[in-house]
Amino acid sequence: MTEKGSAVEAEAIRRLLAEYGRLLDLRDAQGWAGLFLPEGEWIGGERYGAIRGHAALAEFVTREFSTTPPSVHIFGNMAITTEGERASAWSRWLLVEPDQSGLRIALAGQYRDELARTGEHWRFRRREVVVDLPLNA
Amino acid sequence: MTEKGSAVEAEAIRRLLAEYGRLLDLRDAQGWAGLFLPEGEWIGGERYGAIRGHAALAEFVTREFSTTPPSVHIFGNMAITTEGERASAWSRWLLVEPDQSGLRIALAGQYRDELARTGEHWRFRRREVVVDLPLNA
Amino acid sequence: MTEKGSAVEAEAIRRLLAEYGRLLDLRDAQGWAGLFLPEGEWIGGERYGAIRGHAALAEFVTREFSTTPPSVHIFGNMAITTEGERASAWSRWLLVEPDQSGLRIALAGQYRDELARTGEHWRFRRREVVVDLPLNA
Numbered sequence: 074m075t076e077k078g079s080a081v082e083a084e085a086i087r088r089l090l091a092e093y094g095r096l097l098d099l100r101d102a103q104g105w106a107g108l109f110l111p112e113g114e115w116i117g118g119e120r121y122g123a124i125r126g127h128a129a130l131a132e133f134v135t136r137e138f139s140t141t142p143p144s145v146h147i148f149g150n151m152a153i154t155t156e157g158e159r160a161s162a163w164s165r166w167l168l169v170e171p172d173q174s175g176l177r178i179a180l181a182g183q184y185r186d187e188l189a190r191t192g193e194h195w196r197f198r199r200r201e202v203v204v205d206l207p208l209n210a
Numbered sequence: 211m212t213e214k215g216s217a218v219e220a221e222a223i224r225r226l227l228a229e230y231g232r233l234l235d236l237r238d239a240q241g242w243a244g245l246f247l248p249e250g251e252w253i254g255g256e257r258y259g260a261i262r263g264h265a266a267l268a269e270f271v272t273r274e275f276s277t278t279p280p281s282v283h284i285f286g287n288m289a290i291t292t293e294g295e296r297a298s299a300w301s302r303w304l305l306v307e308p309d310q311s312g313l314r315i316a317l318a319g320q321y322r323d324e325l326a327r328t329g330e331h332w333r334f335r336r337r338e339v340v341v342d343l344p345l346n347a
Numbered sequence: 348m349t350e351k352g353s354a355v356e357a358e359a360i361r362r363l364l365a366e367y368g369r370l371l372d373l374r375d376a377q378g379w380a381g382l383f384l385p386e387g388e389w390i391g392g393e394r395y396g397a398i399r400g401h402a403a404l405a406e407f408v409t410r411e412f413s414t415t416p417p418s419v420h421i422f423g424n425m426a427i428t429t430e431g432e433r434a435s436a437w438s439r440w441l442l443v444e445p446d447q448s449g450l451r452i453a454l455a456g457q458y459r460d461e462l463a464r465t466g467e468h469w470r471f472r473r474r475e476v477v478v479d480l481p482l483n484a
Binding site: 081083147150163177183205208 | 354355365369421423444450
């Protein structure tokens, strides 16, 4: 892959990162799990540990969001580095939820990603989710 | 257009999407309307319907923002797909406003865009604005 | 530089913009200052004036953040224009902090950047930080 090609790949990766949030906010557990490689991992720190593979990922999201309010995930600060069929990314996320008087930012954190291209599609090999605020979350 | 060119076009589209928010927060109704094609449409759901063409768009923004507090629109999660002189995009937005005790997120939603390039410039053919939160907004 | 190359450069600039927030939220004053050219400037309006050069920049961040709560800076709406070894950028930022009952947006504003490439790296020549909300901040 040429250096020029890397900008096209980064664009495709941005679409993947956006899709992660869109499907999560839709509670589309199967679609969301499908953004990972078959053996891909979602790593949620001490609280959640590592969730691996499509079936476990879909089950995890279904369970975790079964009792939560509707959400909007907004992402920014995307730093993407591609190298052939692999890439890494760092980005920021906010979770916005309704509360009694309007909307609130429930959580704020960062994603650390390892990505792989399989054929036409970029997928998560490993997404590590760090919650930065609130401190005791 | 080559696949490589699509990354350059996506960059130009990101500038357009940013300009939409910048001009809106400046209350520059004419400049903002000029980001649409002459027959371009802004679609605001049941509440606002479809606003079509530069004059109607500028009038709409002037009217809607005449009594609102100052705003900051922040955008993220931009998923852009280009195909020659056309493109589509999906993205997230938050509307931040002052309230009694500081700042609040007044609204959170998504944009669904159809874009077209005319000469040097990308413009909105159709921007659909969906409010996701609060649920009853 | 070809037009195609500009998308690769924009990608590198997005990594720089993300790194600015990441290092700031880590309170890594030296690393953060190193994102500027040796004579690079951070311009903070009437309140802060212009801070110039690595030593002054690092000292500034160390001092300003010595008594502040932990932060998450989230960035969006990045509009990047490259021209060879120079570039300009406009973007939006929110500063998220903990408060008594959860998280709040403490400040919201815009960045206006002039950037330069030195060898492999893009650096800030001049970053102007504008606070838009709250109005009296």
